[in-house]
Amino acid sequence: MQQTLERFQDQVRTAAAGKGALRIRGGGSKDWYGQRLEGEILDTRAYAGIVDYEPTELVITARCGTPLAEIEAVLAERKQMLAFEPPHFGEGATLGGTIAAGLSGPRRASSGALRDFVLGAKLLDGKGDVLSFGGQVMKNVAGYDVSRLLAGSLGTLGLLLEVSVKVLPLSYREATLRFEMNEVDAIRKLNEWGGQPLPISASCWIDGVLALRLSGARAAVDAAIRSLGTAHGGHIMPDCEAFWASLREQRHAFFDGDAPLWRLSVPSTYGAIVLGGPQLIEWGGAQRWLRADGDAATSERIRATVKACGGHATLFRGGDKSVGVFQPLAPAVAKIHERLKAGFDPSNIFNPGRMY
Structure with missing residues (x-):
């Protein structure tokens, strides 16, 4: 070596x-x-x-x-x-x-x-x-x-x-519950359950269905299944491991097609955000994937809307990269980036322009 x-x-x-x-x-x-x-x-x-x-x-x-x-x-x-x-x-x-x-x-x-x-x-x-x-x-x-x-x-x-x-x-036990509910109710429930001692390890809302993964000790997972299943009508999802892998690797049907993919990071408590395209919601409401155009006008509108929500937007895949993949930095933060780059890579040889 x-x-x-x-x-x-x-x-x-x-x-x-x-x-x-x-x-x-x-x-x-x-x-x-x-x-x-x-x-x-x-x-x-x-x-x-x-x-x-x-x-x-x-x-x-x-x-x-x-x-x-x-x-x-x-x-x-x-x-x-x-x-x-x-x-x-x-x-x-x-x-x-x-x-x-x-x-x-x-x-x-x-x-x-x-x-x-x-x-x-x-x-x-x-x-x-x-x-x-x-x-x-x-x-x-x-x-x-x-x-x-x-x-x-x-x-x-x-x-x-x-x-x-x-x-x-690794967790001793994992199970996934499936609930039928709209986007507004899903975000509200995710934040409500997030404040309770439930072994929630992942969540996903798409097309009127909320999937909730439970991970941990067998007793804790079984108790959560009984509690959420009885009170909120949750049903155990079969083959859940493949479902979460499809989200992680973006093989889920939502990610198919050529439409640009946006990654939105917002406060988990923020309600539904209307941006003119289908969305998939993860991380208890804090990460939202959006399929929408990636041109300059759309980019400006999406970023302005998400910024007003207290978040930021990344043109994750596809679209016109000339509009900027990442949310523009505030001047003070941009200066910090520049100084770090100059300190570690004074000749600017490593992946120049890859981020900003």
Whole structure:
């Protein structure tokens, strides 16, 4: 692995000297995410392997090119999991790409976001130097938490070489209840149930049907099934594992077709938002997927509406990326981004323009 690392360093230093651009790429399963792709490919897949895994400590450390499926298989053998349920979006997904994309799956509202589980990282910066941040325990940060900053940075700050991630035990029991109700009632119920001691691990409303996943101890899940089923008419959904996987990987019928896909992040308590297209609601109401045009006029209208709700909108897939994939930053926040980029990547060689 040392030879591979040295090859990465040579490639970075050569690019920095020639003011060239490098496009960090693992399996390429998320190439479509973000703004433009630019530069010579820096393929991370050769830098792979699990460095350390201690099940009793609930921490796994692996190199950036390690296949995500391999990590999940190793964890499953010890009845553990990546609690944020990261989407693969393809067979080639790697750990580095997963962290760089910063995307979480259906369990995010109950367990936390991907960045909450990042404990430490090693980074190759724009000068070709290896930097280490954090460690392998939760209380390891003094000052600025750079390891979590890398989550969702889309490789714009450097090449994520190695990462330590907290893992959690698998649930003893899982079941999914199905309720027929409209959008307004679903959002109201999700917030009402969210304030109760119920083992809710995921939720989804689409086309008049609310699906609620329950995970945890057998007694807790069985009690919740009896309570919600009796009082609110919930019925157990068969083959629920495939349903939640279809949401995580966006294979559900809602995601079919060529219409641009918007990701809306809003306060979970906010009611129905009328935006002229079909919606799918997750995370207790906090994440909403919208199928709508991605042109400039539609983009401006969607972002203005969602901002007024206290949230932000991302043109997640498809559409005209020239309107900006991500919600424009406030001037003060944009300055912070610029300074961080300049500090880690002074020659602007890593994934230039991928975020803003």
